[in-house]
Amino acid sequence: MFTLPSSAKQWLQGLSAAIIGGGASAGQAWLGMSAAHSAGLAVPVLNWKSLGIIMLSAATTSMLAFLAKSPIPISTTTVTLTKEVTGTSTGTGDGK
Secondary structure, three states, rough: OOOOOOOHHHHHHHHHHHHHHHHHHHHHHHHHHHHHOOOOOOOOOHHHHHHHHHHHHHHHHHHHHHHHHHHOOOOOOOOOOOOOOOOOOOEEEOOO
């Protein structure tokens, strides 16, 4: 089974968060415009199709901003170094 490295998982999580955040921001704007229209202010009324288009464009904009900042996941490699020590020691700290 294929597992993603943790850096790729974090990158995908950030990308998903950007897309969801952009769509949520558009939804908040739509709710604000609906509330303003209900209060009698002269703002355009948005239907469901308009909301979908705005959410898609906001999600796309947020996704592109994320990709501009983090274009690809950073790969990490862990290297373990070992050193073999030969000889004897008395444990007294005098080097003998």
